[in-house]
Amino acid sequence: MDRPFRFAAVIREAESARAWAGKARRLEDSGFDVLLVPDHLVGPRFAPIAAITAAACATSRLRVGTLVVANDFRHPAVLAKEAATVDLLSEGRLELGLGTGWMAADYACAGLAFEPPGVRVDRLAEAIAVLKGLWADGPFTFHGEHYRITGLEQWPKPSRRPHPRLLLGGGGPRMLGLAAREADVINLGMRVRADGTGPDGTDGGLDAFLAKIDLVRRAAAGRYDRIELGTSVQQLGIRKQDEPWSAADSSRQDRTPQVLLGTHQDIVDKLRYWRDTHDLSYFVLHHERDLDAFIPVVEELAGH
Template sequence: MARHPFRFGVVVRKAESGRAWAERARLVEDLGFSTLLVPDHVLGPRFAPIAAMTAAAAATTTLRVGTLVFANDYRHPVVLGKELATVDVLSDGRLDVGLGTGWMRADYDGAGLPFDPPKERFERFAEAIEVLRGVWSDGPFSFEGKHYRITDLVQEPKPLQKPFPKLMLPGGGPKMLRLAGRYADYVNLTLRVKADGTAPDETDGGLDAFLRKVELIREGAGDRFGQIEIGTSVQQVGVPAEKETWSAVNISRQDSTPQVLLGDTAQMVDKLRYWRDEHGLSYYVLHNDKDLDTFAPVVKELAGS
């Protein structure tokens, strides 16, 4: 079992001003988090990811910036590829590219976008990864797929990171997990999403399903499995007054997984050490930055160890 050093990210959605956003980014950096991540949804009180990442990178010196995760259906990969290469250059190579198919039906309906069946969205997403890698590579790039057609395209700037910026994929269903094994630098284990795009699928919860996801990554990765940093989003930390819900799903079934970290700092640290040493999970993303004060001691104890 590969044993990577602990790495921590945090999802930050918005701030009251540009100054407040910069201060938040510097606080995340000072607390020892490796990465500030922004979501990608049309609806809701969230900053747009590319502008938010760029501003966070400009305000910091070592903090990586990324997304959890870009919805592929919202942007053509050639356009996204150029935007991200630019962010990678402007951040001195501190970009992490989180990318998924897109799943939230309300986003699609609100924006008037077609919500295609899961199989078609996944096929388009898999092609988009190939297109991104192609436009980030040297020389003219051509691609002939079902969803994208590119002809002799030379795009600049190229990313600073070689051969490509780090890629984070969400890991819910078997196809995505095996694809993540082939391409991802980081995998964020999550619940499979319902086909209708209304919420994560509660039937995918529990310890056995969570552990099975690691094995599906291994199946897709083959010899490169040891290079992949696997982790998950931490949905609940400390000693909450009552059980909360996330994305319309009661997370109580995840109590035995590292998505739920209850107790004091020592108990949270012990649980994460167990999951890293026994199951190889080393990259944890705090789902809500309102929990920074509670989780910061855990980061201080474990980051880089």
Template sequence: MRPFRFAAVLRSAASGREWAAKARRLEDSGYGALYVPDHLVGPRFAPLAAMTAAACATSTLRVGTLVFANDYRHPAVLAKEAASLDVLSDGRLEFGLGTGWMAQDYHRAGLPLDPPGTRVDRLVEAIAVMRGLWRGGPFSFAGEHYTIDALEQEPPPVQRPGPPLLLGSGGPRMLRLAAREADIVNLTLRVRADGTGPDTGDGGPDAFARKIDIVREAAGDRFAAIELGTSILQVGAPRDAASWSAAAPAAQAGTPQILAGGPAEMADRLRHWRETLGLTHFVLHHETDLDAFAPVVAELAAI
């Protein structure tokens, strides 16, 4: 049985010193990773700069994204940036990647929001491009969306054959892609095709369990190698809906994304989800929950 591993999403700080202190707090509290989101609107740092600063302020904390939006950067550019960060962090990068989905990002930046199928097709090619470049040596690729002509990028990532790939997955096609390609799968609600938010009709414990069944079936023999997890949207007492970039907690009542009660009850629930669903990687989604969740991390991290 895999040990528990915890990460937390942080978005911003008033200064570089405050950001570094936040990163060190996570490291000292037993978290394994700091994740940053990737949106063009809203109060949040750009992910590459934020991850680099967090890595420089810590020595063991891993840094990652939840998740890079593939549509915002050409994969050859992102592969180069990721490899550089992996070297500079001594191999502590966790590479979260998704299609990009939030309509506000696209519309306000003047970017075309293609249909979901097109965005997933592009993501499939991007994964192939980045992994090909990370392997080292001249790499060529001819796809519908990207063409690479004998490109060689140096230095390669420290982690071989590349940083672990995290895919956030809610809909069946993304779940199957994650089953084939991801090292870490973060289970989410399916996103509405128009990019206006998560599809709350996809919520609840039965739908959550079906997602794991899809991953298991599509992964086949490699299922045991996948680190399976989800984001914790709410801990402790119930409260109103989450921020506009995240799922509404009410839609996920009864799933591992909602943890009610005190620290002992929350720890028991996480043990239950590990034993029954195989979930071991939990991402705290709101910084305001750090204090309430700290005893749970202290009790369960790495066991």
């Protein structure tokens, strides 16, 4: 595949509506393609649907999306209507990221049942079927283990047909298999610990990352060429050409595209390598604190 680079940034909050709009416009003006908002019940983060709607209203080209909506927090019939409305009002600029919900603290603080990963993945698979069914034309009926929909037809329909672009993220084999079958964009990450306390440290490193790409390629079969592969940049360190680099700034992920260390040219070359050799073309800046340093990379590569 020879896809152009696309870049997104996760933006979590701002001190005012004006500041939020300014952040969205800055991404648009710098060549970023997407503004993404996470979905957690705890911590200093905006609610995603309201936040991406405001970002869409403040911009004209910038796509807006989620990384990722926690399926356990919303019934898919509710999300389908909200997402279709955002997509219509933004003229097709929604990129809806979906996940199971994973952070145990969200569930504990809100009194929600935190079920095993397999149950949450099965429920997400059903939710995707419901979303796509409700975005299609005509009444939709679905009777699954987790959701029952009977003769429901919703309006508005999304602007983008047959549905908004779907992003699925994850690192475990079941999530990646589901993403390979259903997603338009896949954000490759580390597997999350079953207890919901963070990434599984045993799942790091280059070999594990390459194995995930291979899993997606095999599971996607004939639709692989239609999938946009990407990952989140978790660590960024750009230094001047003659500036020394400390070994302490490295990590187990430093051979993957999730860690970008070196000069501007080193990072540009590394991203080109992962695109040209391993098909990754969609990169998400995970920390807003790195925005100033990353913008020159985006300006050089976006769309190429």
